[in-house]
Amino acid sequence: MVxxxxxxxxxxxxxxxxxxxxxxxxxxVFCAASFADxxxxxxxxxxxxxxxxxxxxxxxxxxxxxxxxPALLFLVVAxxxxxxxxxxxxxxxxxxWQIYHVTRQQALPVWPAVxxxxxxxxxxxxxx
Numbered sequence: 001m002v003x004x005x006x007x008x009x010x011x012x013x014x015x016x017x018x019x020x021x022x023x024x025x026x027x028x029v030f031c032a033a034s035f036a037d038x039x040x041x042x043x044x045x046x047x048x049x050x051x052x053x054x055x056x057x058x059x060x061x062x063x064x065x066x067x068x069x070p071a072l073l074f075l076v077v078a079x080x081x082x083x084x085x086x087x088x089x090x091x092x093x094x095x096x097w098q099i100y101h102v103t104r105q106q107a108l109p110v111w112p113a114v115x116x117x118x119x120x121x122x123x124x125x126x127x128x
Contacts, residue, residue, distance in 0.1 A: 017117035021096035024121035025089035045070035
């Protein structure tokens with residue numbers, strides 16, 4: 001049964017997990033280092049905006065969302081590495097938020113459930 005008085009998605013721990021992930025990810029938005037496959041994904045987004053079709057005009061191992069999401073972003077803002085990296089930071093924060101909820105379903109207390117999402121962000125950006 002759903003508790004409508006206190007929905008789980010508004011728990012402060014979820015926002016703490018997402019905030020910690022953003023704190024780790026945002027400094028890398030403006031760094032000079034390049035992440036693996038970053039330029040390839042962005043070039044695919046630009047090719048989609050030029051009217052090319054994925055899997056007909058070019059091939060991508062990842063799913064279509066990884067190219068369409070930056071393409072939609074580039075419709076709104078000018079194409080740039082920083083804009084794409086900010087989108088990536090937001091995706092990492094959303095993933096940390098979701099990991100928090102999955103961890104909380106395992107009946108862990110609130111604050112230990114924050115840790116896996118924060119560790120995800122640290123693990124993603126530790127190699128840069």
